[in-house]
Amino acid sequence: MRIASAGHAAFAAVMIAFGILGLVKGDFTVVWEPVPKTIPARELLVYLCAVVSLASGIGLLLQRTAALAARVLLAFFVLWLLVWRIPGLFQLSLVEGTWSLGKTMVMTAGAWVLFVWFATDWDRQRFGWATGDKGLRIARVLYGLGLIPFGLAHFLYPQPTAALVPGWLPWHMAWAYITGVTFILAGVAILIGVFARLAAALSALQMGLFGLLVWVPLVAKGSLSAFQWGEVVITVALTAAGWVVTDSYRGTPWLATRR
Numbered sequence: 001m002r003i004a005s006a007g008h009a010a011f012a013a014v015m016i017a018f019g020i021l022g023l024v025k026g027d028f029t030v031v032w033e034p035v036p037k038t039i040p041a042r043e044l045l046v047y048l049c050a051v052v053s054l055a056s057g058i059g060l061l062l063q064r065t066a067a068l069a070a071r072v073l074l075a076f077f078v079l080w081l082l083v084w085r086i087p088g089l090f091q092l093s094l095v096e097g098t099w100s101l102g103k104t105m106v107m108t109a110g111a112w113v114l115f116v117w118f119a120t121d122w123d124r125q126r127f128g129w130a131t132g133d134k135g136l137r138i139a140r141v142l143y144g145l146g147l148i149p150f151g152l153a154h155f156l157y158p159q160p161t162a163a164l165v166p167g168w169l170p171w172h173m174a175w176a177y178i179t180g181v182t183f184i185l186a187g188v189a190i191l192i193g194v195f196a197r198l199a200a201a202l203s204a205l206q207m208g209l210f211g212l213l214v215w216v217p218l219v220a221k222g223s224l225s226a227f228q229w230g231e232v233v234i235t236v237a238l239t240a241a242g243w244v245v246t247d248s249y250r251g252t253p254w255l256a257t258r259r
Contacts, residue, residue: 002063004117005250007243011110012060014240015073019054021233022046029053030230031107031237034092034100035084052076060114070115071123077108095156098149103234105146110241112139113248136248140200143245144190147183147203154180164214182206193258197249204242211235 003009018029028035032049035042052072059069085101092100115123116135124131130138154161154176161176169175182202189199215232218224224232 002061002066002118004114005244005247007110007240007245007247008060008114008117010240011114011244012057014237015053015057015060017057018233018237019050019052019057022050022053030234031103032080033230034088034096049076060118066114067118067120067123070111070118074108074111074115077104077111080104081108095153099153102146102149103238105142106238106241109139109143109146110244112136112142113244116248139248140190140196140245143200143242144187147187147190151180151183151185151187154183166213166217179206179210193256195255195257197246197252197256198254200242200246200249201254204239204246207235207239207242211239 018031022029022032026043026046028046028049031053035045039045056069056073056076059065060073062069081101081104085104088100089097091097112130112135116131116139119127119131119135128134158173158176158180161180162172165172165175183206186199186203186206190196211232215224215228215235218228219232
């Protein structure tokens, strides 16, 4: 096996789970949604996504296939951004379009970091701009940009967000706005390179705590709707991707600034 970091293992496990879930459901998992129901060969695309997820997740854990798996997964996510997410900004509602773009950007960032880590000489010769420090910068920019729609959603829908705050915490509306602000600030910090490692770590921690404090109690109660189950799954996936991006800053001081 080839485990570069705990984030790498978590990200691979998430992709394996998405692959299995997609094959069992026979439908797109939340990481690939939304996809128009009118597209031709939609069912074929469903199973393609599931197979790519499963094979890439397994491949990322094996030394001989990690580079190929990262390359394929990154290419697939980038294609998804170009074909569905960017056009979706003009076809979907503001929140749905930006949220979908943001989550795909974050997942792409995680895949890109793994591609940089496992890049072979063949990759570096042909895709030099996507490997090394340049590749990491692109991945981090995607991650920073992807966090901003998460924060904006808290301001556009403060009431539904506040309703998810655990009952034992006071000031539910304040928490809705605070977490929105922190997502935006983390995204900006990563984009400008000021306290970027700390911002990446705290954003991943915030997503993880959201899953722990909000979704785990609801799962325990057995009161989740299908939509909420999707939110549980994507929260885990985004946390894993954020973990990978945070790992990419190893060796960088927590309070470093790029002038």
